[in-house]
Amino acid sequence: MLPEKKGLHMSKKRDRELGMERPIARRDFLQGAAIGTVAAAAGGLPPALAAAAAQEKLAQNDPGYYPPTRLGMRGSHPGSFEGAHEVRDGDFWNHAEGVEDTGESFDLVIAGGGISGLSAAHFYLQAKPKAKILIIENHDDFGGHAKRNEFHVDGRTLLMNGGTMGIESPYPYSKVADGVLKHLGVYPTQLSKQCDDPAIYDSRGLKQAVFFDKETFGTDRLVTGGGSPYAHHERPALEAFLAKTPLSEAVRRSVVMIESGAVDPLPGLSSDEKKDRLSRLSYQDYLLQMLKADPGIVLYYRHYTDDLWGCGIDAISAIDCWGVGLPGFQGLKLKPGATDRMGYTPAGFAATGGSYTFHYPDGNASIARLLVRDLIPGVLTGRNATDIVTAKADYSKLDRPGARVRIRLNNVVVRVRNLGDPKSARGVEVAYTPAKGGGKVYRVRAKECVLASWNMMIPYLCPELPAEQKKALHELVKTPLVYTSVAIRNWQSFAKLGIRAVQAPGGYHSQFRLNAPVNIGAYESPHSPDEPMLVYMLRTPAKPGLSEREQHKAGRYDLLSTTFETFERNIRDQLGRTLADGGFDPARDIAGIAVNRWPHGYAPEYNALVDGNTPREKMPNLIGRQRFGRIAIANSDSGMAAYTDVAMNQAWRAVHELLES
Ligand SMILES: Cc1cc2nc3c(=O)[nH]c(=O)nc-3n(C[C@H](O)[C@H](O)[C@H](O)COP(=O)(O)OP(=O)(O)OC[C@H]3O[C@@H](n4cnc5c(N)ncnc54)[C@H](O)[C@@H]3O)c2cc1C
Incomplete structure (x- = not known):
């Protein structure tokens, strides 16, 4: 067989294993159907235009028009x-x-x-x-x-946010915004107490994990116990986690230094002077140049800023990363608050916010x-x-x-x-x-x-x-990012592996996790690993090496030119490889996919760099x-x-x- 024919044959075989040809809820059938139902002509227009006009006006009036279930x-x-x-x-x-x-x-x-x-x-x-x-x-x-994804799997309704997840903010809600919530009868603190249900995962001892992929780290390996950017890991637990990873000795030592060390790379400077210095360099440069970490740590930490900023650690300032509690700053003993240079407290200082935290399903x-x-x-x-x-x-x-x-x-x-x-x-x-x-x-x-x-x-x-x-x-460039919702028929594989969330430093999606459980009104989150479940996945298409807003422009282009098929293949491959030891079979276990593509996602925010x-x-x-x-x-x-x-x-x-x- 010619090499290229062999490649094609292999990729077709792999596609079959992944389940690319399985009938699941993914394509947008409803939308296609609506386009076919052209309504009556409007008076005074040529028939073709009248039909198009009527259709556009009436699409939302079609019986069964219900976009949340479109996948x-x-x-x-x-x-x-x-x-x-x-x-x-x-x-x-x-x-x-x-x-x-x-x-x-x-x-x-x-x-x-x-x-x-x-x-x-x-x-x-x-x-x-x-x-x-x-x-x-x-x-x-x-x-x-604020987009609703609604799945119906094996007789069960499952909900997830296709975009905005929660009522939360770096700052307390203003009287105006709070007034809207109260007018609507939403009292987040009360709802959070009544409806959040972390016990589903806590009672099973499900943990965070990191998946090291062979393309980036030389081997496919899932290691539990690490990979939570904002959690403080005690040194023995951190060392035990690192010992199981394929990271080199030098990288492991650097990770220990960053996460549990007390190095002050700027001795002799006041807290304000240190913060000023941190506002002038990226988190990546801080780790490499000031803390003198091994360059190999970049592959491990590069996506730590994805969820808040939609791009990697090379484009976000060290002070912003300190503000949200990322590791490496303990030794600096900084006082709370931004620097004078920044003029105001950037939104990234979430840790100091004191806002509500509650999310609807x-x-x-x-x-x-x-x-x-x-x-x-x-x-x-x-x-x-x-x-x-x-x-x-x-x-x-x-x-x-x-x-x-x-x-x-x-x-x-x-x-x-x-x-x-x-x-x-x-x-x-x-x-x-x-x-x-x-x-x-x-x-x-x-x-x-x-x-x-x-x-x-x-x-x-x-x-x-x-x-x-x-x-x-024109300068208000938004952040492109993707929130993917995947319906799986059960979450036995997660339960068997003892995990609830995975950081994937080399993955197509840089993290994924089981849906956060909330029981509210008549809506019940799945309780048993035998029940269908939704998995949230995050992808940020930013292009490292540029400034934040240039990365976002490049990422937007990339996102708009990526087909759903490419997403689907990568989702199946990533979940299949990560959860393989838990018995997950992407061809059998995936019931539906919604790729929430946001080329114009987060509003731009102040970036000290x-x-x-x-x-x-x-x-x-x-x-x-x-x-x-x-x-x-x-x-x-x-x-x-x-x-x-x-x-x-x-x-x-x-x-x-x-x-x-
Ligand atoms: C993936 C994601 C996750 C988020 N998570 C959170 C979170 O957990 N908590 C939180 O507080 N905030 C979160 N945010 C931010 C939050 O969603 C936004 O601040 C808020 O919902 C934005 O509302 P908006 O109306 O300003 O903008 P949008 O929600 O963008 O609404 C603007 C609307 O205008 C439409 N539009 C644009 N141009 C035109 C036009 N010319 N004609 C007609 N319509 C047009 C757009 O399509 C869009 O639907 C998140 C944002 C994203 C993208």
């Missing part, structure tokens, strides 16, 4: 971003058909149906209870990053659902903050003529302009088009508009903005979020922090800028 490529799913990219690429208006006036008029139009957009509607109605509001959202679901999608239930009666059943988890949703009620609030999914806002001079304008015109691109453009009018959408795209929507503001908005000495008033979010006539700007981007409370706070600010101007 395969989710997050920024196919069909959600192509229209926006046509606008970005500059030739949209050359090809766009004449703009069709829908004849609709609102008090407020909101671009973006994430937590910020939904909160903006809530705040506006507080001030103007009779207002009519339209929310336009490019995804097939509301909630933005579907993450903050429950907050989005609660907001929608409050804004548009009849969309969701139920009446309290616990029954929301299993509440039934009727998406056909989201956009009903005459309703106080309407949510129009699958459409992207492509232009917003003041009607007349921004200083004296009395209204705005908002144009939108089908999110999947290639469609007709529609126009509605409103007294005012909140752009609760991704800030870096706003210059394309509002080319009339001042140049300095557009430049600042990039933002250095920039005075607070010059930060891009402050310049970028200025009100422009009757158009105000919200979204977590405008608060430069990727947290739910920030999205709410920014919505409040934007709404009040309009109301008070």
Whole structure:
């Protein structure tokens, strides 16, 4: 057999072993079906356009329209971003058909149906209870990053967050954000006491583990007992763990020095002087240059910053890593707080936050659902903050003529302009088009508009903005990342191996874990290892060696060009190899996959390495979020922090800028 034929044969065989050809819940059948059900023609348009227009308006009204159960490529799913990219690429208006006036008029139009957009509607109605509001959202679901993944496996409903996991923040919730939670009946401290159920794993003694893969470390080996970036490991336990790893002697000594040593690499400097030095170098450089660790530690620690920043330790400042409690700083004996140079406490200082911590089984999608239930009666059943988890949703009620609030999914806002001079304008015109691109453009009018959408795209929507503001908005580059949810038929393999979570320094996903258990209302997390379970996996496509925001731009490109098939093959391979000794068979045990791809994920945050000495008033979010006539700007981007409370706070600010101007 020719070598290339042999390679093909081997990879086909491997695909069969992995179960690539097995029928599981992964492809987006529903979406495909909806595209086939073209509704009746709208009057006055050529038949093809009328059909397309009617279909776009009505997709969410189709019987059975329920995006949380769609699997395969989710997050920024196919069909959600192509229209926006046509606008970005500059030739949209050359090809766009004449703009069709829908004849609709609102008090407020909101671009973006994430937590910020939904909160903006809530705040506006507080001030103007009779207002009519339209929310336009490019995804097939509301909630933005607060996304619900819903699986049905062997008769059981399983929920997971496809994005935002929890009610938590580096800072205590503001009165405004707390007010939203209270209005919705959400009391996180109480819910956490009633509903969190760590005993499921604790009682079985399930531990953290690290998987060393042969491509990176020369051998496939799962080692339990280590790999928790924020846990303090006592020296004997750490040494026992390291002895089982394939790491070299030199790397092991360095890991012990970093994690349990008390080295002060900056003796003689004050705490403030030390912090200033830490704000000028990356965590990687701190470990290598200041602590003089063996270079081999990079492969072991490189993903320790993935979950908070979406990129590796080479692009995040040492002071930020100290702030969140990563190892290696004990000997410096630093006093709490940021440095003067940073101007304010960055969001990364989570350890000092004192915020709530609670998560719903579907993450903050429950907050989005609660907001929608409050804004548009009849969309969701139920009446309290616990029954929301299993509440039934009727998406056909989201956009009903005459309703106080309407949510129009699958459409992207492509232009917003003041009607007349921004200083004296009395209204705005908002144009939108089908999110999947290639469609007709529609126009509605409103007294005012909140752009609760991704800030870096706003210059394309509002080319009339001042140049300095557009430049600042473009700088608000979001973090690309992937939250993958995998349904497995049982979790016997985890129980047999005694593990609940795995760090994978060389893995396609850099960590994975069993779903965090919560029992709330009628929803029960799986208890027995014989029951189906969801596994959360994290992948960050950043490109080491560049600055953080350049890594994110490169990562976004990589993410958008990666097929679902590539993800699926890697997921199967990674879970199969890691859990092999527990008897896991990816072909048999995987029941469904949702890859929540977020090319525009976390809002950008202050990074001492990039933002250095920039005075607070010059930060891009402050310049970028200025009100422009009757158009105000919200979204977590405008608060430069990727947290739910920030999205709410920014919505409040934007709404009040309009109301008070
Ligand atoms: C993977 C992930 C995990 C997270 N985990 C947490 C967590 O555990 N706790 C926490 O507090 N925060 C978390 N965050 C951050 C949190 O999700 C956000 O701060 C918050 O939900 C953002 O809400 P938002 O409305 O500002 O933005 P988004 O949720 O991004 O919503 C904006 C919406 O606007 C839409 N949009 C964009 N452009 C247009 C347009 N032109 N027209 C129409 N619509 C448009 C977008 O598609 C999107 O749906 C996480 C974020 C991500 C990505």
